[in-house]
Amino acid sequence: MNKTLDRFSHRLSDVFGLVFGSSLHRSQAQNKLARHIVALNEKTSPAEIINEVADCLKDILGYRLFAFVNKKNAGVDVWLDPRMYKTSIEDIIIKDFQIMDAKDLVYLNAHEDQDACLEKFSLDSLVHYDHKEENCYSRIYMMPSRPITLFHDDVVNIVLRGCSAALSRQIKIQQLQNAAAIDPLTGCYNRRAFEVQLKGHAAGADRHKNPLSVFMFDLDHFKSVNDTYGHLGGDEVLKEVSRLVRQNIRTEDVFARYGGEEFIAILPKTDKTYAIELADRLRQKIFALNIPFNHLNIRVTASFGVAQLGAGVDIVKLVEDADSMLYKAKLNGRNTVMPGLIKLHRNEDAQSLTQAKKSLFCTTLQG
Structure with missing residues (x-):
């Protein structure tokens, strides 16, 4: 854990030296990102981990996290910004992850399809970032609020690696718990x-x-x-x-x-x-x-x-x-x-x- 944070810290110093002009802004942004990365490793559920990622990207880069998809051996988990139209991004996720039926998507957060709560958006401005761990494959779909640069990409990838590592650890913990509680033939509780x-x-x-x-x-x-x-x-x-x-x-x-x-x-x-x-x-x-x-x-x-x-x-x-x-x-x-x-x-x-x-x-x- 400490070695991982040290690697993040060295990488952040290089990235923020290029992204932010003054040393004050660089130091503030670096401290924010370091706190978010530490917080990721303290979360105890996938929903909490992904909420932390959303807060981090909005806090540092002003990005609006639109959707987070995590594909595991047992299925596909989705975190969706509740202000966004569900159907459009759902179609994209189904196509990108080759899912047969929308019922196979497990939503980690509540989503109300109420027009009063939704924002208009254009799929042309949608970008995504991927990261793979040994037991999961993660993708972030985002709506950037400013022009994307290589340095912004670097920050997002750092956050995504931290997020994927935290999710991978949670999956391993869940697998150990399931081994003690789940009937292996039927998938029901024992x-x-x-x-x-x-x-x-x-x-x-x-x-x-x-x-x-x-x-x-x-x-x-x-x-x-x-x-x-x-x-x-x-x-x-x-x-x-x-x-x-x-x-x-x-x-x-x-x-x-x-x-x-x-x-x-x-x-x-x-x-x-x-x-x-x-x-x-x-x-x-x-x-x-x-x-x-x-x-x-x-x-x-x-x-x-x-x-x-x-x-x-x-x-x-x-x-x-x-x-x-x-x-x-x-x-x-x-x-x-x-x-x-x-x-x-x-x-x-x-x-x-x-x-x-x-x-x-x-x-x-x-x-």
Whole structure:
């Protein structure tokens, strides 16, 4: 770290000696850039690192950072200036990085498509700078507010190298964390990570008095899938089903492989009725899923059990209740959700009917 900063310092002295005229301005600019480079290495998330780069380039060169793209093995992260039109730059990023679908872009900062917040710009004035590290490839798209010189290029490249080094370090840290928390086959959380997440979410639900539900499901007759198509076919089913579920739940929901062909999800701020409706939608999507394997299509079904966190915040009982409902779903013929929507609605209708009868009886007595 100190050696890196020393190299930056020597390089900055040469660059700023050419860019800025007076020694005072040179010293001030050099100190600013040194502080920003140090700050980059203190950030603990990609969004924080890129925000620091934006502040640095605006502070020193007056550049407006338009977009920052970081391509990793696992996907493409994008930081976008919220004042800019998203669609135009998104088209450029998709073309430059050969991305098949805009859904593959992960935005690190909020972006509101509100005309009142956006600025007009011309793509003709857009410039970009690239830097590659061992585990990521970074590109900055910028809108310069003054003529570009070779010396300005040098400053931007110094900042980009510092940024890429910081991002690369964060990626390595995340990879180590993921190795301990992520199921390697499906990309879901593993059981141990799920239990940690459940404790935190249950405590938060109790503190803020919010509902919290879970659903648990497993794939029906999964042994026959392995017997018919082999374990590679079974693995493909697990991967495709988990991918489908992840695409159809919220980003704040926690989805995990509980063991074998059994999965579980935490649904924060969600009551049991909505959780049952979600589980039934997922059940239908799994039923309709065709999974290509060795020129064949594998079809599977799933049985779901749903439960809501009760008083006392007993997370052991919560999981046991979901598991019990899953067992009932199996007994009821599989490819179903327990408790079921029809049963739940019938209970609600019965309660409403009983209440109506009570009201009618009271009215009759009063008359």
